[in-house]
Amino acid sequence: MDLNLTDEQRLLRESAERFVAESYDADHRRKMANDPLGFSPAVWKQFAELGWLALPIAEEFGGLGGSAVEIGILAEAFGRGLVSEPYIATVVLGAALIERCGSTAQKQAILPKIADGSLKLALAHSERAARFDLAKVATTATKTAQGWRLAGSKIAVLDGHAADEIIVSAHIHDHRGPSGRIGLFLVPATAPGVAISDYERLGGGRACNIELSDAHLPEDALLGNGHDALPAIEWAVDRTMAALGAEAVGIMQVLLDTTLEYTKIRKQFGRPLSANQVIRHRLADMAVQVDEARSMALRAALKVDADPVERARAASGAKAKIGKSARFVGEQSIQLHGGMGVTEELEVGAYFKRLVAFDTLFGGSAHHYGRHARLGRTTVPA
């Protein structure tokens, strides 16, 4: 048992925090908010040069073989800066699914390009009728003589507008009809029959909805050999929730620090707000919740490779608990800033909105406490 950071992990944290502090200031964020792409290709290039795009990818495919703990370190720093580059979509979700489901040829073709920054991915899985149920997929992939024909509607595709290739989940219909298996298909963003409508995402960055109407794909668009991909999707989403949890911790820490400073400076009734016990106790509760959230994000990261039930309960527990803390810390940050907190003149609102997006993404607290409960009680030791 060892819970100390290695020297490499400490260095990663320092360089990530330094990068965000130096390059990702309020001006940059404002510029990105009004940018049609929603992020900066120059920054993406820097990510590649710093080795961050290669971080979780196996060494044999041009990566660094990093763990979820390192991803968490990076994500927390990204949260502090409200980074809007498509890191989660491409590296945490996309690369993980390619590495787990792809054939050797597919991995060799795609992963080195993610690592060097020349290829971006997105996952199109969610559908309106499925709500947060990962098993519910109405999109179909029908076997044709030439390959596959995809039809269906996807929503909330993170950074889909920027992706070169979109990983689309669909129920496989082969020559015998519905197979009961979900397949993952690599769909070029420019393929005929693929209509992407992108929108500004709550809290920064962009997302899109995708209509697939008779999109024809070659045989090798299917990732791997067509085994049911649902376990892989759950695995990848659990990993992603651990990373998003760490990002939320970074966001919450900024809100706590900012709000604390404000209550020291802002004077009413002739004294600073922080002179009031009701304010001090509110801030203490916020600090406790940020600390608990940090523990849960780390715990989820340390369990991404545990057995599926333990991993899923750790991920859902973290998502539920951090989501709850995020709402509390975010809402109280606005409350303690008073009227100014509700305006676009301060950045508190932008940080808050990213937390609301975090809480919603892949299901909120109620959904994840429910999943945690359904997966049963566990007495697995730490």
Place this chain on the structure above:
Amino acid sequence: MDLSFNAEERAFQDEVRGFIARNLTDEMKRATALTPSVFSDPDIGMAWQRALHAQGWGAPGWPVDHGGPDWTPAQRWIFETESARAGVPNVNVMGVKMVGPVIIGFGSPEQKNFYLPRILSGEDYWCQGYSEPGSGSDLSSLKTRAVRDGDDYIINGTKIWTTHAHHANRMFALVRTSDGPRQQDGISFILIDMRTPGITTRPILTIGGDHEVNQVFFDDVRVPVANRVGEEGKGWTYGKYLLEFERGSGIASAKLREGLKAIAELAESDLTGRAIDSPDIATRISEVEVDIDALEMTELRVLAALQTGQNPGAVSSILKLRNSEIRQAVTRLGVDVIGHDALAVEPMRPLYKLNHEPAMPEEMLTVVPEYLNGRAYTIFGGTSEIQRDIIAKMMLGI
């Protein structure tokens, strides 16, 4: 970073399990499960202390030259986790975890030689003389006075909420030896033999039906000056040092997990008509379990920080705050899970020596008393409000 145990740690885990299997009797286990308060009765608790001492594990947190086992943080973690899982009795923490560290840190060589071995062996049973009727959260306003008379102090006053004063043969107490400019000045830390003439103890029954705490009165009680720990008038410093041990040195999550497990087992049993089938109950169990996961991870982070010589700071207040709140959440859940059986009151104590058939299954006997007594969790050792004050001051600088 890695949560799993290495080969040596697994071997130690086996050693702890073996020790517990050899020494924990069914009677001790049942008595512990049927004790609805924080502390085991001394006959049970001290029997366990003697077994631990015989193994060299009588005081896990002490330095090795005073009889500590010299464990790594991981070993400490394993010991506490396995102990909680097996349901071992609670030992006299006022001795091992409170006054022990103060004597080690600030006591004279004579005090160390006399008291520490008696704590380890279980020969002495300690109680804590801190709160007074007029001094609760504002502890340093305490008025119990020790007046110098030759080689003695003469003590007058009263202490309250004194856990197990009716069992203890010794008390450590904060008393006023002078009046300084600040109320924290002039307090001294004194060790008192409970058999000294002039000490009387009045039981206080708590709402759960237990006699755990007392009020202790001092009428011209003569205590040798040699029983003072450290310097006269510096007792507040020693007393606060002790409170940090009281609040933050423990590993609480393992016990919380066992408590929740017992409630979840009731919820899954026919005794409660399978309360777990209600989605509300199932979700609340998950919420509490996740809170325990978070506390456990924070405890592990603190252990790691201590290992590298870092000071965890006000995190002991976070641990105390969350531990007490989660304990209350577990007990609240328990009452809701047992349903109508929560209406029956069992006034006899101890619950493991009832001479009649109780109105409810034995598994439920402690549920309501634990909930009621457990309201004290967020009060003793510094209320939640005081912990928030400390977090705001020490962590946030306001």
